Amino acid sequence: MIRDALSKATIYITLSLGGVLMLLPFIWMLLTSFKAGNEVMIMPPVWFPEKFHFENYKEAWEMAPFGRYLFNSITVTVLSTIGELITTILAAYAFSKMNFWGRDVLFAILLGTMMVPGEVLLIPNFVLLSDLGWIDQYEALIIPWTASVFAIFLLRQFFLSVPKDLSYAAKIDGCSDFRFLWTIMVPLAKPALFTIALLKAIGSWNAFLWPLIVTSSKEMRTLPVGLTAFSTEAGTVYELLMAASTMIILPMIILYIILQKYIIQGIAKAGIKG
Amino acid sequence: MKVKLNNLSMKFQDVVAVKELNLSIDKGKLVSILGPSGCGKSTTLYMIAGIYKPTDGELFFNEKLMNGLEPEHREIGMVFQNYALYPHMTVLQNIMFPLKMQKVPKRGALLRAKEMADLVQIGHLLDRKPSQLSGGQQQRTAIARALVRKPKLLLFDEPLSNLDARLRIEMREEIRRIQKELAITTIFVTHDQEEAMSISDEVLLMNEGIVQQYSPPQEMYDQPKNLFVASFLGSPPINQLKGKIFGKRIHLMETEQSIPIETEIANEDCTIAIRPEAFYIAEGDDFSLTAKVEFIEQVGRDIMAIVTIGQATLRAFLAREDQIQQDETIKLGIRKTGFHVFSSANEQNLPIRPAWDGHKN
Structure with a gap:
């Protein structure tokens, strides 16, 4: 009994320490966002501001067109997530359940592209988009991100684990390939799809480099790029930057909390194979 | 349909x-x-x-x-x-x-x-x-x-x-x-x-x-x-013995024993297949094969005797009343329905009629 409690205590204390360590930057961000300008860089550093300056948030919001940035970020995140889900579902089905000439070679090539670092593609992609006339447009922010090899791979593995008999049964029941995919496979793959969607949404929401490169006007900026507004030649206004950062990550945290429930449910369900 | x-x-x-x-x-x-x-x-x-x-x-x-x-x-x-x-x-x-x-x-x-x-x-x-x-x-x-x-x-x-x-x-x-x-x-x-x-x-x-x-x-x-x-059919599987058709008999390989038959075929290598339940303890003038009991298994209603004839090991379902003992030499009669002969060359069933008498046929 006592040994059990002791080992449990050790586990929880270790985990808590790890948790706190991971949270520290967030806590620092949150606390800094309430500080007065002169408290930010003070030596020795202080954790808590003398007075909570809630007006930092209002000021930060007004320093740049954040309403517009928010709209852009939401648009880009939602559309690229939906786009990726659609392409992933179709591609994963083709690569797992359909037989066509050159399928496996094609898939191997696709996987091979994962080895190319994203930075290498920045310039060619930029040139391509500029030739298409998409620079500083929503197309540039969304379309290159509506397909992901990793997501296809993930979902393909999931689809492969679905027994063939299920598709045979559906075929005999009079269900077309397309209908089978949407009425049987997609509901079955819910946990995998939630994972893919969440990873995509977070990645898209936090994307910085690409939006920075392909947008030039303020109207097309997304939130992470908008944060550069707080860095001026005279230095960075940290308390406002932190206030804005806090606002920006809030939606992702909420999304994560909502989806987490589904993901855990999905994993738990997948565990009890019937 | x-x-x-x-x-x-x-x-x-x-x-x-x-x-x-x-x-x-x-x-x-x-x-x-x-x-x-x-x-x-x-x-x-x-x-x-x-x-x-x-x-x-x-x-x-x-x-x-x-x-x-x-x-x-x-x-x-x-x-x-x-x-x-x-x-x-x-x-x-x-x-x-x-x-x-x-x-x-x-x-x-x-x-x-x-x-x-x-x-x-x-x-x-x-x-x-x-x-x-x-x-x-x-x-x-x-x-x-x-x-x-x-x-x-x-x-x-x-x-x-x-x-x-x-x-x-x-x-x-x-x-x-x-x-x-x-x-x-x-x-x-x-x-x-x-x-x-x-x-x-x-x-x-x-x-x-x-x-x-x-x-x-x-x-x-x-x-x-x-x-x-x-x-493929039958459990335990049918017994198999190598033999050769010669005259009006099938001679069992590596033994002195033979089985009387009627056929037009001569001089052909063959496989004799006998269902385990086709064996019985021979009586009187019944045709029989001489076998040695190696082992006896109780299988509820019947007993299963594992016997050897020459080099071959066979299984036979026998009645409990037969009261056979391990290491005993017994005379096994064969019911004609469970007896088949197949060509060794193509494994097809050969047209052969058993030509023996037994009280359980």
Whole structure:
């Protein structure tokens, strides 16, 4: 009994320490966002501001067109997530359940592209988009991100684990390939799809480099790029930057909390194979 | 519906899975396709279902060519080994799914689905998900789903192999009951000879993609066309002895013993096959083989004696009253019905008549 409690205590204390360590930057961000300008860089550093300056948030919001940035970020995140889900579902089905000439070679090539670092593609992609006339447009922010090899791979593995008999049964029941995919496979793959969607949404929401490169006007900026507004030649206004950062990550945290429930449910369900 | 297969063949790359299969099934019959794994029995079923496209040959339902027709238009129902129920749908939704695909009006579909659920006795489980059902209940659901579109042909792909032994017997009787009640032509694939023997009107035995024999189960057991058929059916398996036909006798290899026969064949190497239950303890003037008892197993009603004749080890079912002892030398008579001789060259059953007397023939 006592040994059990002791080992449990050790586990929880270790985990808590790890948790706190991971949270520290967030806590620092949150606390800094309430500080007065002169408290930010003070030596020795202080954790808590003398007075909570809630007006930092209002000021930060007004320093740049954040309403517009928010709209852009939401648009880009939602559309690229939906786009990726659609392409992933179709591609994963083709690569797992359909037989066509050159399928496996094609898939191997696709996987091979994962080895190319994203930075290498920045310039060619930029040139391509500029030739298409998409620079500083929503197309540039969304379309290159509506397909992901990793997501296809993930979902393909999931689809492969679905027994063939299920598709045979559906075929005999009079269900077309397309209908089978949407009425049987997609509901079955819910946990995998939630994972893919969440990873995509977070990645898209936090994307910085690409939006920075392909947008030039303020109207097309997304939130992470908008944060550069707080860095001026005279230095960075940290308390406002932190206030804005806090606002920006809030939606992702909420999304994560909502989806987490589904993901855990999905994993738990997948565990009890019937 | 009448089913006819005409030289049906299936090749996967270089492997011939099914070779020139000819088969004709009468309306309302239950036919089992039996064979060891990899013999092409499931492939045959999948070709009949339309899931595989045969590489050669023709398939007819009621004289109508089916080769190019998609599965959904073949008026068939199919039940799979792992049930293949849609896991995210309830029992009722599963059963209704084929009707939904056919755009049957909802009310009619519901009635029909419930009728089928009652037929397979799962009417009280309609709101459950497949994962909340036992294996037997899942298979009943799968049967209801297969029947709901009123198919003319019902196909089973090893439907009982995932069930435990008792449930298997219950379900196979259930399948037979439903099949007779609906008088529906049925093809049943299995690797279990007992299953095939117990429920079929006819059995098709396959090996390595080739038909070995197609006949009623009892006939297949009593009159095997070749050594494979003889050795595949029966548990424990049929005893085999090497011999040579010489004059009016078959001489057993490596022994001084021989068996009297009548035949036109001379000088041919052969394999003698004798069912374990064909042996009995000889009396009086009965023809007999002399054997040494090596070991005795109690198997409930009978005893099983493991005996040697020369170098060969044989199994014999004997009566308990025979009171044989280990290491004893016994005289074994042979009932003519369980005695077969096959050519060593091509393993075909040879035209040979036993020519001995025994009081148990």
